[in-house]
Amino acid sequence: MATHTPKEVIDKVAGIGAAKADLSSGRNGTYARFALLTILAGVYIAFGGVLSVILGFGFPEITAANPAMQKLLSGAAFPIGLILVVVLGAELFTGNNAMLMPSWLMKRCSAWDIIVNWTLVYLGNFVGALLFVYLLVYLTGLLNPEPYHSSIIAVAQAKVSLPWLTAFLRGIGANWCVCLAIWLALSAKSSGAKMFGCWLPVMAFVVLGYEHSVANMFFIPAAMLEGAGITVSQMIVDNLIPVTLGNIIGGALFVGCVHAYLHLDPKK
Template structure:
């Protein structure tokens, strides 16, 4: 059979996360820097294509959103096919072996911390080296205007956002974004060929981008890139008005809607049976003890 069933995906998804505990710090960091750079390159492409069509945006904003979403997933595809670590998918994957009592909270936080740092480095590197230094968004161009507009919207400084509960909105958008991203990672495991993996990744990632949801790793590129290109956004605003809320939303969305949900559906009963077999002896006090 060319497609894995959801229950089999759950096992592979959990096992792959458990294996990350054995990765060295250097290996995790390099994979994460690549992951952050890949996501940034995908965002660059999306802005260049969708943002370079101002008449399209004015006449058909829905189509512009679709084009933005349709071109963005190239970064995620490179991560999965080529190799790279992304913090957001780790939000669903890493808690699964924790829920299965195969690891502790320490290793989970270690992987999260290293991947988050590496993604940040990759995003900043791409913003400076491949955006600012190349002049890919020329002064006065429609693409540059789109880049800055996206960043300003993400930190909530546009006039139409004056009455918005921005932190909460960003948090909820972060939940939705990472539900889709983690579903992309989950569905990619179902396919055994490259084309199948590409389609599995493309559909949910395109969806969250077209919705305008918040992805902390993507924001590690787009907001710094806008700042370096002259946007009226401070680094403090970037952290406090977007990155914190987006990150927290991504953690909750990935864990709640994918990691926890699919552990409960496909693995919980199986894990309980294993626990019962391992702890089926009883001591004189009536407590279960390991065989």
């Protein structure tokens, strides 16, 4: 299978990251397009989230005797979200954690550009996830029947009950996997290879139980609408803040900076 070399990938990422910074800064005057791309990414990840619940928790008799089977089924379903983001082109916060770092190191965007991009993309992803949760999950009753109702509540309660450090470290692991998936997709030369490259690392983070901030923008609000005794404050303070910080470290440092150091031409 033909692939781009690591150096070709990092050069491509540097160009993409600079374009993302221009888009979010308004330098090319396309705020409406940018906003839609951020919302769509949240929708796509939420779509993968609900599919992972339906498939992963839909066989209680089997998974009760084989606990790893639930993780495997959920992990197999969830990557559709990132596949849609990568193949169709959308603005995902966790992916941008890594994508903008090579551009910054090459002085093709500023630190302020990164802060603006991450902030606006994060908010847009949240809007997209919430819209999907309310309109296409809650109002359609997808999670009303058992075992989905109790399962989504249990998943969300477990997420907000994690110790802060645990949530932070799991956030690092999740976005390390997600950004490696994006790197693999960028190294591929065909759509099928891009999809496969996305699928394996994302499946791994789900099976391992790592924490992804944008995914949790689906899981926790969905459980809240199903009656989970979780407050907005709990969602933000006990999960989203530590997980988001971990995601930034996992993507920006462990993928973006590390691969830039390894493969960028130091003369550039």
